[in-house]
Amino acid sequence: MAEKKKHEIVEFEFRGQRFEVDKTAFASLKVQTALSLGEKDPKAANEAMDLICCGHLVDYIDRVPDADGAAPDELGCSTEDWDAFTKAMGEAVAAKN
Numbered sequence: 511m512a513e514k515k516k517h518e519i520v521e522f523e524f525r526g527q528r529f530e531v532d533k534t535a536f537a538s539l540k541v542q543t544a545l546s547l548g549e550k551d552p553k554a555a556n557e558a559m560d561l562i563c564c565g566h567l568v569d570y571i572d573r574v575p576d577a578d579g580a581a582p583d584e585l586g587c588s589t590e591d592w593d594a595f596t597k598a599m600g601e602a603v604a605a606k607n
Contacts, residue, residue, distance in 0.1 A: 515534055516534075517532050517533075517534040517535065518533040518534050519532055519533065520533050520602050520603060520605075521602075522598060522599065522602035524574070524598045524599075525575045525577070526575070526579055527574075527575065529563075529566075529570060529573075529595075530563075530564045530566070531562060531563065531564070531602055531603055532561060532562055532563075532564050533603050535558075535561040536599075536600075537603075540558075541558040541561055542558075544557065545558050545559065562599070570595070571592070572586050572587075573587075574586075574587035574591050574592060576588065576591050577594075
């Protein structure tokens with residue numbers, strides 16, 4: 511059995527809140543493939559995104575604020591705010607420390 515990798519966790523700020531992203535999972539071919547095949551297998555895509563979000567996907571959907579900093583309602587953040595959040599997540603992963 512393969513040895514487990516130590517995952518590199520990166521913290522980043524988005525609209526005044528702190529979040530974590532698993533840089534190792536983000537770079538994984540297996541995770542990226544699951545995300546790209548999301549229309550065919552949404553469950554696998556959600557599981558992949560949960561790995562990237564360090565197991566906090568549902569929490570993050572409930573916490574991502576809108577552009578004015580307002581908290582989301584009981585349905586979670588909008589798709590526009592989630593898109594902005596995932597872009598910020600990608601930038602945090604790509605940033606050189």
